[in-house]
Amino acid sequence: MKVAIPKERRAQERRVAASPETVKKLKGLGLDVIVESGAGAGASYPDQLYADAGAVIGHDPKALLGDADIVLKVQRPLIGGEGELDELALLKPGALLIGILSPYGEPESLKAYAQAGVTAFAMELVPRITRAQSMDVLSSQSNLAGYRAVLDAAHEFGRAFPMMMTAAGTVPPARCLVMGVGVAGLQAIATARRLGAIVSATDVRPAVKEQVQSLGATFVAVEDEEFKQAETAGGYAKEMSAEYKAKQAALIAETIKKQDIVITTALIPGRKAPVLVSAEMVASMKPGAVIVDLAVEQGGNVDGAKKGEVVITANGVKIVGHLNVPSRIAVDASALYARNLFHLLQSLFDKKSGEFTIPWTDEIVKGIALTRDGQIIHPAFAAAPAAGNAD
DSSP, rough: OOOEEEESSTTTTTOOOOOOHHHHHHHHHTTTEEEEETTTTTGOOOHHHHHHOOOESSHHHHHHHHHHHHEEEEEEEOGGGHHHHHHHHOOOTTEEEEEEOOOOTTTTTHHHHHHTTTTEGGGOOOOOOOOGGGGOOHHHHHHHHHHHHHHHHHHSSSSSSSEETTTTEOOOOOEEEEEEESHHHHHHHHHHHHHOOEEEEEOOGGGGGGHHHHTTTTOOOOOOGGGGOOBOTTBBOOOOOHHHHHHHHOOOOOHHHSEEEEEEEOTTSSSSSOOOOHHHHHHHTTTEEEEEEETGGGOSTTTTTTTEEEOOOTSSEEEEOOOSGGGGHHHHHHHHHHHHHHHHHHHTTTTTOOOBBBTSSSHHHHHHHHEEETOOOTTTTTSSOGGGGGO
C-alpha cells in the first residue's frame, strides 16, 4: 500500500504532512512511502533525510498522487482553477485523502471529493475523547499558535515584557490579556508569563478559571448563572446571550484600557469568530499596544483586523492578523502534525491480522469521515448533494 506525501502548494503553508521520524514508523507498518521532492523544505526537512528514513523521493507530482492509495496533506488539495495543478483530479478513485480539509469553511469541496470517488478524512474533526488525544490536530497546532502569537506580539511591541531594574531606572512589566482560554490561550498565558508579563485572561467557560489561575494569571469574567453553564459537552464555548455579551463587553472594556498586549483566540466550530474587541475598545488602548488576532481567518475577534496584515490604528495600536500562524513555526508544527497522522493511520491497522482496514463504526472514524463511495457521509454535511445526485 502506497502513501504519498505531496508538497503543500497553498500560499502561506510551510508545513509538511510527514517527518523523517514518522516515515520510519509508517514503513514499520508495512507501507511504502513516497515523498515529493522539496515537500519538507519549509520545515527544514531536506529530501535526503526522508530518503535516509526509507522513503522514495518522487519528482513527478502527477505520478506520485495518481498511484497513491493514501494521500497525507496538511491543507486541502487544490481543486479546479485554484492553482496550476489540480491535485484532486490526480487522485485515483478509492484513494484515502487525510488532511486539514476545512469542511465548514469550504463546503463545496466535499462535493468535489465525493464526485472524485475519494474517501476524505478531515483531521480537525477528530473527536475530543481520551483515545483520540494523540490524533488531535487542533490541540497540537493551536498549542504552537498560542506560543507564536506571544512572540509575534513581542516582535511588534516597542518595549520589554519583564520588569527590569537598572541604574537608569525601572522598566515596568507589560500587561497582557488573553481572550479565549483553549489550548492556544493557555499556551499564550504560559509564554507571556515566562517572558515576564503580568497576565490576565478571560473566557466564558467556568472550567478554565482554575487553569488560568494555576498558570499565575488573573481570571476576568462576569460570573453569573449563564456563565456557570457556558460549556458544551465537547469542551467548546457555547454562544452566549446578548445580555451576557453586553455585561462581559463592559467588563472587558474597562480591563482592556490598561493592557499593553491582547491575544485573542476565540473560535466556535463551524461559525464566524465572535467579535470580542470592538473599535471603541481598540481606541481606548494606549499608543504602542499590540493586539494579535488568532481568529482572523474565521472573521476575526477584533474589529479592524485584516487577514495577513499588521494594521496600525489612528491611536497607534497595532492589530496583528497573520495567516496560518502554526506554519510560522513550521518545524515543530510539522513534527506534531505528522505524529497526529501516524497515530490515526496506526489505529486503522487491525492488531491481530496486521491488515489495513477502516472501522466505519468507530467513533473516531465517524467523526472525521467526510466522503465514501461517491457520497457525503458526515452527518453535519450529508444533506449536501453527493456525486450520485449531481446534475
